[in-house]
Amino acid sequence: MKGDIGMHPLLDGIRLVAFDLDGTLVDSVPDLAAAVDDALGDLEMPAPGERKVRDWVGNGSMVLIERALRDTQGRDADPELCRQAHDRFLVHYAQRPCSATRLYPGVREALDALRGTGRILVLVTNKPEAFIAPILEHFELGGHFSLCLGGDSLVRRKPDPLPLTHAAERFAVPPSSCLMVGDSRHDIAAGRAAGFRTLAVPYGYNHGEPVAASGPDGVVESLKELV
Incomplete structure (x- = not known):
C-alpha cells in the first residue's frame, strides 16, 4: 500500500481494516x-x-x-x-447517543493515516445499526468507512465471523489481507474465525479480563501506534 513506511508490521499486506466501535474507537x-x-x-x-x-x-x-x-x-x-x-x-x-461519549486518543490520527494509504476501512460493531451514523457524524468520521455493520445488520453478529467475512466478500479482499481491530475477546474470536489478522487495544471493554489473554496477533496501547 502507498505510504506504508513506518506503519505497524501487522499492516503489511493488509488491504482492509475492520474496526470495532465501542471500547475501540469511542468510550460510549x-x-x-x-x-x-x-x-x-x-x-x-x-x-x-x-x-x-x-x-x-x-x-x-x-x-x-x-x-x-x-x-x-x-x-x-x-x-x-x-x-x-x-x-x-x-x-x-x-x-443522547453522544452527550458524554468521547473519542479515544490516537483514533482520528490512525483513521486519517490509514485512509490516506488507500486501505478499505469498515466498521463492525454489535451496537444497533441505527446508532452508528449519529456517533460517526458527531466526530466527523462518517466519511472514513466504506461499510458500517451493526449487531442487527446481518443474521449473526460477533463473535460469529459472518460480519467480517461479509465485509471481505463485499470488497473482494481475501481474509488473509484483512485485519480486525478490537478491544474484546469477541473481536479476536470473530477475526480469527474469519481468517483475519487480529489486533487488540487494552483500554476498552472486555468484561474485566485482559484482552491479551485472547491471543491476538498484536496489541497496541493506542491506535496511533499503527501509523
Missing part, C-alpha cells in the same frame, strides 16, 4: 449507562450505574439489558420484561 459507556439507568427507572427499578455497565457492554444492547436486569433482580428476567426494558433503553439512548 457514559451514554450507554445513562440510558440503562433511565430505562430501568421507567420500570421502577434501581439504576446499576456506570461502573457496572462498563463490564456489561460488548454483546449488543439486548444482552446489555439482560445483564442489567439480572443484576437488579438476582435472576434472569422474563422475556417480556427484557423487551420492555430494551424498548425503553432504545428510546433513551436515541435521545
Whole structure:
C-alpha cells in the first residue's frame, strides 16, 4: 500500500481494516449507562450505574439489558420484561447517543493515516445499526468507512465471523489481507474465525479480563501506534 513506511508490521499486506466501535474507537459507556439507568427507572427499578455497565457492554444492547436486569433482580428476567426494558433503553439512548461519549486518543490520527494509504476501512460493531451514523457524524468520521455493520445488520453478529467475512466478500479482499481491530475477546474470536489478522487495544471493554489473554496477533496501547 502507498505510504506504508513506518506503519505497524501487522499492516503489511493488509488491504482492509475492520474496526470495532465501542471500547475501540469511542468510550460510549457514559451514554450507554445513562440510558440503562433511565430505562430501568421507567420500570421502577434501581439504576446499576456506570461502573457496572462498563463490564456489561460488548454483546449488543439486548444482552446489555439482560445483564442489567439480572443484576437488579438476582435472576434472569422474563422475556417480556427484557423487551420492555430494551424498548425503553432504545428510546433513551436515541435521545443522547453522544452527550458524554468521547473519542479515544490516537483514533482520528490512525483513521486519517490509514485512509490516506488507500486501505478499505469498515466498521463492525454489535451496537444497533441505527446508532452508528449519529456517533460517526458527531466526530466527523462518517466519511472514513466504506461499510458500517451493526449487531442487527446481518443474521449473526460477533463473535460469529459472518460480519467480517461479509465485509471481505463485499470488497473482494481475501481474509488473509484483512485485519480486525478490537478491544474484546469477541473481536479476536470473530477475526480469527474469519481468517483475519487480529489486533487488540487494552483500554476498552472486555468484561474485566485482559484482552491479551485472547491471543491476538498484536496489541497496541493506542491506535496511533499503527501509523
